[in-house]
Amino acid sequence: MARSDFDLIDFLPYLLNQAAEKSSLGFQAYYKGTYGFLRTEWRVLFHLGRYGEMTAVEIGARAMIHKTKISRAVARLTERRFLTRREDMADRRREVLSLTPLGRKAFEDLCEKAAVYDRDCVAGLSEEEQRVLRAALRHLANIPRD
Amino acid sequence: MARSDFDLIDFLPYLLNQAAEKSSLGFQAYYKGTYGFLRTEWRVLFHLGRYGEMTAVEIGARAMIHKTKISRAVARLTERRFLTRREDMADRRREVLSLTPLGRKAFEDLCEKAAVYDRDCVAGLSEEEQRVLRAALRHLANIPRD
DNA sequence: TATTGTTATACTCTATAACTATA
């Protein structure tokens, strides 16, 4: 690509940021509007719902979120009765987190909505294009294939 | 997709955000480390270098950046001698912006680096995969094909 | 000494309202 031909509009980081921002807005509006969640709160809720009770450090390892963010998300979610903390009697530094019934309902609702939202995002792309897109994104994000 | 199969790791907004963040870091480190630019400053500099002198409102229209962000970026770039403002005598509300020689050098350097960076990002993807990826991203970002 | 979780701090990015000066 000659220097004079270079254009931001084709620059991958730019394209990715625009697409990420646009594609996040709709779903964000739902979980924020319905439950008042921030992004990290939705992600913490998701991991507890999907993989069962665990500690903040374990969530962090799975979701690649720093423990300070998790700490604040857990505080808000607990305060608002979406999850509960249980002290680990064998190691009193640790707190095992799990969803309340309210949290589980939110989790299930949000998963359903997310699946629909995902399908809406890729409507207009062929099966093959969707496959290439997700594989390329996993590659760019350094997420192993499985 | 059954509800129990849904996983954030395949959720498009999540994948896009991870890929966008990862792919932005390296280039951001360069323009921040070398010139001390923030993202909006690099984008404003780019538009003036690529399309010639124009006003803040015109940059905003081209780059889809709000005028308040542009105002702050222009203030910083002017203060640091990367661009100059010239009052439009025919309409004294408008200020025509253009790059200084210093600004042009930074623009040319950053464009070269960006082109290389872009190639590095997609190394490992076939030509066809790259084409599908960019087209899909433009589709998701609602950026017209040309 | 190392680990779990919390708090404090700072910086970036985004969004909106209100203001000025000009037209």
Next chain:
DNA sequence: TATAGTTATAGAGTATAACAATA
């Protein structure tokens, strides 16, 4: 009234250092 540009403010995201309690 409308437009170009500025300033103020608030919310959200990110990153890091330092701390208390426990191991």
